[in-house]
Amino acid sequence: MGAPLPASTSQYLFLSGNEAVALAVRDAGCNVAAAYPGTPSTEILEVLSGYSEVYAEWSVNEKVSLEVALGASMVGARAFCAMKHVGLNVASDALMTMTVTGTEGGLVIAVADDVGMSSSQNEQDSRYWGRFAHLPVFEPADAQEAYAMTREAFALSERQRCPVILRLTTRICHVKGRVLAAARKTHVATGFAKDAARWVMVPGNAKPRLSLMLARDTALRAESEASVQNASVGGSDRRIGFIASGPAFMHVREAFPDSPVFKLGLSHPLPIDRIRDFAASVEQVVVAEETEPLVETELRAAGIACIGKEVLPRLGELSPDVLRPAIARLRGEPAVASAALPAQTVFPRPPTMCVACPHLGVYYTLSQLRNISISGDIGCYTLGAGQPWNALDTCISMGASMGVALGMDKGRGPNDANKSVVAVIGDSTFLHMGMQGLLDITWNRGNVTVLLLDNRAVGMTGGQDNPGTGRDIHGKSAPRIDFARLCEALGVSKDRIRVVDPYQLPVLFKALREETKIAEPSVIITDRPCVLIDDYEAERAYKVVAERCTGCGNCVDVGCPAIHVTRREKAVKASGKEVDLSFVRIETAACTGCGLCVQPCAPEAIVHAVPEHPVAFLRKL
Template sequence: MSTAASVSTRRPAAASRLLMSGNEAVARAVWEAGARVAAAYPGTPSTEILEALATYPDIYSEWSVNEKVSLEVALGAAMAGSRSFCAMKHVGMNVASDALMTMTLTGVVGGLVIAIADDVGLSSSQNEQDSRFWGRFAHVPLLEPADSQEAHAFTLAAFALSERFEVPVILRLTTRICHVKGLVTVGERSEPAVAGFRKDVGRWVMVPSAAGRRLPLMFERERNLRSAAETSELNCTEMGSDRRVGFITSGPAYMHVRESFPAAPVFKLGFSYPLPFARLRAFAEQCERIVVVEEVEPLIESELKAQGIAVIGKDILPLSGELSPQILKPAIARLLGEPEPPAAPTPALPVFPRPPTMCVACPHLGVYYTLSQLRNVTISGDIGCYTLGFGQPWNALDACISMGASMGMALGLDKGRSDAEQGQKIVAVIGDSTFLHMGMQGLLDIVYNRGNVTVLLLDNRAVGMTGGQDNPGSGRDIHGEDAPRVDFVRLVKALGVRDERVHLVNAYELPVLLRTLREETKIPEPSVIITSQPCVLIKDYHALKPYTVIEDKCTGCGNCVDVGCPAIHVTRRDRVRKASGREVDLAFVRIESAACTGCGLCLKPCAPDAIVHVDTLAMPIKIVRTS
């Protein structure tokens, strides 16, 4: 059972219970804590925290252009004495860390809680970094809930801890916490007093001399935090009857341990940095062996070993992925020299593989189809739905590292090319929100350093990958209200791209897009092609009449299949021999008219003109059923 019930959360007597995800529970607690400002940049698995917060009254919420700005907004509110909140996924703190590493010196006035959601298991991220490092690196406390109830309770506790020690507090979540639902006892909103901003250049102006004076205060605060961790109710011991192996764990890994070994002693860390070494040492002395179960890096294990406490950890457990019972039980059985439990039975009928793809009528489909027609091109990609362009049928993406990196990588590919690659074309692909997040600086660098790069700026008016959230390019704020909309043409020109090298193209007009790409990649200077069509999942998109295939006219050329639209289905494949003796593969298709939105992308490459609107046929559509 979760220990959250023992945590004081200032709930009123007439509290109610709601079924909530961890993200929703955190949002509720931020509101209950009386926070006045909340900011974030969307990123799975943290996105829903701010989306839920935006539905509560009495709190200002915003989608910021990136995580660094969101943390600075939250810090400004905390400097003014208001409780504030910031949320991001794990890689977002890489962007925000510049601000974090100095605010740990200034401290805060109003409570400031930073939720960082780690994607353990790489469900939707390019890496699996462990955000617990930030607590150590920045010398700030770190709390780790294990379920939705604790996500709520620990958020409230984090605000109290932040104000007690005048320090930002990190709330470390994982996908397992963010998206799994449970019953949560909730309360009502409190209204803490707001002190207001008090000028103090020795604290708020971090020139070297001022920062030097704040360093001893930071280390003194950390010593006091260590003492607080020793007595915190967020850390608890559960002594079981089978003391052959005791476990030290935190976060959702606690749930896996408790499920796997219900009779084993467990030290559950909720306040996991600084570590309560005295309590952990006393716990270890009561067990024959101690195994540290942590996701994903051996942080606790290493720190305990440095204290001379004998523990076992990553020498028997994996360094990546969730530590589920299927992982824990065999590992502990091997440690004890016992037979390993039988593996879970394999399904008799494996699930048919369904690789991720773009949506029906996605405006990025035509972009990647067009890129796949080019030769001698290196394509530097970025983070977004359009990252899927690396796969079939396009195979039109050669690199993707991090948000905004397409620009810098493209310039490096240009400047670092070999003599044999001088005829190679360099194209950078980036989405509208990613461009505003971290791509503008890269384009400025390309212009300033005279890079020979063609940039494809894909404007679909949404943060499509995380659910269609709004951004400064959509013309709406987080509440759906009208907001100033960025003019990308004027913006890229302001960054120095010459007027004649900036083109605004309809993403569905494939001939125009192909011609523009061919022309611009021949020009040895920076150019930008902006494709403008809304994401098909947002209200700005308006579907047209769907299309169908005239079976008798379809020659099996398969050109429409290369567009990659999921509404196009191959019904039959044949291999025929041409008069020249060359064998060719034919793919006869149908269009799922119920899914088709009439974008017309498949019309352009269709050689026999076999694709028509459903209502233009003189006879009823023949429905082809496939098993």
């Protein structure tokens, strides 16, 4: 959990974009904040939870978080929610009706796009939601603007009585900069005013409000034309003028400091008249936007000639190293050599699970089974698709493991007739969007075995709490969901629900083998805490007795990163078959004593290590 930031002062603070947004939410007098963790937006709520002035919660998913924020807005409170780009897909059902009802207290939605896909399954452009939902969109270019635009977004929301989208990107969320905060304000909720014609969205009530939504479009365009967040930044080289927003603006200024740029801060609706004047002042207009050609398309529709994705890529960030050669080609000039140091060849380090991760045993066991199809989900356990396990066959979206598994079962042909179908899902993902899928499996009599991996944390985003941990966002005691009872309530037979220790490989293997042979829904719940949270208790470390090690490599197949291969050899067995041998050692300083590697070791070459002197331990670190 992030530490709370200092109270606003006249001094500069050094903050990430996420920290700046959190501080601005508090300083704007926000009363209620909700989110579901997801990189790169997670830290916003973590920081907000440290402010006593704001009620903050982790919601079970993004749709619920937005509905919590809307409810707070309905009673006149200022409300905020945050999510990553794919989270807004989940929340869109509520969003598309909120644009019709409008809001009462200011409501700001921070959505963080993962441009470059550093930790996401797709690279979507959330600016589309502004167009789709008829809502204004702010795009900060640094931490200072993240602070200022968040506060301005609350004011705009209350002026126009609609939600406001704050579009962030990974670079804005995680890069730090100087932030000068303004005086903090307070906001008192006015109370709920009953108005069924506005808040009860049956067709008869919704239809008259559509004209209000369209009239708001005109008012928002006037706001954009007058906004100080939209401005032309001068430059003496009038050959090309750029139009850019967010981090792309910074990249353009770095790459072409002498070129004029029209900077979009309130990027939707576009200030068409001001852009038209800017375009008339330069020879050519280039739209630099990450990632889709939204502004480019709208400018062309308005009759403003511009160049965009003909020369610039639609994927990833528009860094100076991308911009310079593209504009050189446009000008017919030789490509500009990058001033950056040449890339250094480094040893590849693919992502892997942590030492003693409770998922290691699950994927080791799955990799030993044959004739199964494994439907995966979103979480750190998605790494089971990689080496050495290769034990996931699909991964689509949050909660999709359930529906995909059911579809595999119902759609199987002759080639799959004897295959077992296994769905793998984590505890938080199950509560986020998996419960409905399991209900669909039981209701439609699917032949699916579900592996519910309960590690008591939202592991992939930093170990946040969820309804299955027994703690709230502040770490205080809260009701804890009983997954076995929940699965039974969703229709799984009590006899087909097992709770196992994923460190006990024989027990896990037996449970999987038996449940996959039974033609009805079953659930195997693994119960071990994530090794990175306080609930985890380490045991005595292990080491390898080199004289006993035969190089069989069974321990390597577990996938624990504390196990290192010291040398490889080839050998010929008595049968004449050539085999690869892998001799190993265990990094004792990293080992937590889970014992997973001990169980497949036939020669019993792995034993408890003798406790080391603290100085020797520190030297290894």
